[in-house]
Amino acid sequence: MQTQLTQTLECGTDEAGRGCLAGPVTAAAVILPPAYTHPLLTDSKKLTAKQRYQLREEILEVAIAYGIAHVSPQRIDNINILNASIEAMQHAITAMDVLPETILVDGNKFKPYQDIPHHCIVGGDGKYRNIAAASILAKTTRDDVMLAYHQKHPHYGWDSNKGYPTSKHREGIRKYGAVDIHRKTFALLPKQLSLDL
Numbered sequence: 001m002q003t004q005l006t007q008t009l010e011c012g013t014d015e016a017g018r019g020c021l022a023g024p025v026t027a028a029a030v031i032l033p034p035a036y037t038h039p040l041l042t043d044s045k046k047l048t049a050k051q052r053y054q055l056r057e058e059i060l061e062v063a064i065a066y067g068i069a070h071v072s073p074q075r076i077d078n079i080n081i082l083n084a085s086i087e088a089m090q091h092a093i094t095a096m097d098v099l100p101e102t103i104l105v106d107g108n109k110f111k112p113y114q115d116i117p118h119h120c121i122v123g124g125d126g127k128y129r130n131i132a133a134a135s136i137l138a139k140t141t142r143d144d145v146m147l148a149y150h151q152k153h154p155h156y157g158w159d160s161n162k163g164y165p166t167s168k169h170r171e172g173i174r175k176y177g178a179v180d181i182h183r184k185t186f187a188l189l190p191k192q193l194s195l196d197l
Helices: 049-062 073-079 081-095 129-152 167-176
Strands: 010-016 025-031 065-071 102-106 118-121
Touching: 010 081, 010 129, 025 081, 025 129, 049 129, 065 081, 065 129, 073 081, 102 129
Parallel strands: 010 102, 102 118
Antiparallel strands: 010 025, 025 065
16 A cells, blocks of 8 residues: 655545435545554455544544545435535545645545645555545544434434445335435335335
8 A cells, every 4th residue: 555646745535425325425534644554554444343443543643634524415415425425525625724735535536626636546545545544534433423323213223334225224214214314315215115205
């Protein structure tokens, strides 16, 4: 895994929750010290929950700067999930107290942010440490949000599926209907089942 793409002050940004049926899309932006390394630091999806939370504490401690942002389900429904994901990443960059000189984005879509050069990198969370760190902050922060929502709405299994379209989640929707944090423009149930929204 590489530390940086350029020699400028570089942030990585990534999102979590794009494929979920419920909850926000959450993004993080991170600037790590150029020489920082950690043997476990990689794409958050390749780590256990315990590893992610351990790394989160270290990232928050060593980062030159970081920012985290959420975009609500209502906003997702209004502007679509792609635009909401980009918006969340841009808000996360804005939330940092240091302005980066270069932005590394996980994925293949982004929109210009101020006049800062950006590079879209497919699979970037497994290639660049700044993006990997952002993926960990975004994932753990969003997981915490969904665990809190689970306390209010325990029927959907968000303590385990975090809002993704599992059979338990969809069974909860079928039985109890949708709640305010469900994304109403998403296919909450298979087409053969109807749902009154």
